[in-house]
Amino acid sequence: MSQTVERARSRRRSRPRWRFLLVVLTALTLLFGLPWWTLVVSPGWPAPVLVVGTGLFACAAAAFPWLMYLGHGRNGRDGAARTGDTLLGVMWVLFAWSLLGTVARGVLGLFGVGGLGRIVALAVLAVATVLVAWGAFEAMRVPRTRTVEVRIPRLGPGLDGTRVVVLADTHFGPIDRTRWSTGLAAAVNRLGPDIVAHAGDIADGTVARRRSQAAPLGAIDAPLGKVFVTGNHEYYGEALTWIDHLTELGWQHLHNRHVVVERGGDRLVLAGVDDATALGSGLPGHGADLPAALAGAEDGLPVLLVAHQPRQVDAARAAGVDLQVSGHTHGGQIWPFHYLVRVDQPSVQGLSRHGERTQLYTSRGAGFWGPPLRVFAPSEISLLILRAG
Structure with missing residues (x-):
């Protein structure tokens, strides 16, 4: 009897694994298969072109998972990450425009x-080439500043005009962006911020490997405070080490707590507050807790909340x-991915209202994750100018 029960449990455990593998295999087949069909097979190229093109797609598809x-x-190699991430970005652009080209061809076929x-x-090949080149430039440049005035009725006149710079999703990672980070810090300081808030996803990788990229964050100056919260990517690695390191660089960690300026x-x-995924990280005491963050705050004072994911606004509204x-959304990063992001988040970018009082500003982020591309989703340094009611 016990053996029968154990076999049943084993089968139940294996089902999610097979489902996951099936989803991954289906996604890879579509990602590489549709561009292969559109660019290599359906045009009816001569046999040598067909063979070479098929070989290139087959090699890319086989190498990508590896x-x-x-x-x-766990012991990620930066060289492999750079190559794999770039391949992912190129294939996503090719997939999106192959799909559009196939649909257009089908519609025109209906009219003979x-x-x-x-x-x-x-x-498709020409458009993808231009977009990949442009997207790489957009990803690697220092973000432009996006300035938005936000009227807060409860804000007192003494704080009218307070300049809040929001950084998010710097994602220091496999590509060494130390010069980029230096330029980012200089651009923030030129804005003369009163407050700087980093909304999480600081880096991918250990402090030891990303120290030089993060170092310029220590040069940012804000007289009323530099604060940060954890993003989901902090919990993929050494969250506590990154928290300690940013503290050493002069930033305050708003770990389910508040300060008054x-x-x-x-x-x-x-x-x-901590990121929405923090509770599942296994780190003691980590998990988004807005009541704890606001405990002891004087009633009637306006509240500015830093939370990594826009979907945390439901608790903020309540x-x-x-x-x-x-941050978190990257504005979609590579079009048309923002349609998928919108399924999971209430906002992809910009200022939105949620309920009678609560407003949400979603930054497109300063950096990028994975593919070093930004297509129709430019990076930003967000400058919010608070206006009293």
Whole structure:
């Protein structure tokens, strides 16, 4: 009897694994298969082109899982990560535009327009080449500043005009962006911020490997405070080490707590919560806890909450928070991925209202994760100018 029960449990445990593998295999087949069909097979190229093109796609499809495993496994190799991430970005762009080209070809076929295989293939290849080159430039440049005025009715006149810079998703990772980080810090300081808030996803990798990239964050100056919260990527690695390191660089960790800043006789509650995934990290005491973050805050004071994910705004709305600032979405990073992000998050980018009092600002982020590309989703340094009601 016990053996029968154990076999049943084993079968139940294996089902999610097989389902996951099936989903991954299906996704890889589509990701590589549709561009292969659109660019190589359907145009009716001569046999040598067909053979070479098929060989290239087959090699890329076979290498991709291995590169991702080597690059993002426990002892990730930066070289493999750079290659695998770049391949992922290129294939996503090719997939998206192959799909559009196939749909366009099908629609024109309904009207009797045929023989477009090679035209579609060349058009997809040309558009993808331009977008990949442009996307790489957009990803690697120092972000432009996006300035937004946010009116907060409960904000006192002494704090009117307070300049809050929001950074998010710097994702220091396999590509050495130390010069980029230096430029980012200089750009933030030129804005003359009163407060700087990092909304999480600081880095991918250990402090030992990303120390030089993160170092310029210590040069950022904000007289009313530099604060940060954890993002989901902190919990993929050495969260506690990164928390300690940013503290050494002069940042305050808003670990389910708040501080009160004052100017001109008026005060603002600056609160922060852990990422929504923190509870599952296994780290003692970690997990988003907004009541704890606001405990002891004086009633009637305006509240600015830093929370990594926009979907944490539901708790903020229930608690009467005035403004939540978040990141996480990257604005979609590579079009049309933002449609998938929107399924999971209430906002992809920009300022939105949630309920009678609560506003949410979602930054597109300063860096990128994975593919070093940004297509129709530019990075940003967010400058929020708070206006009193």
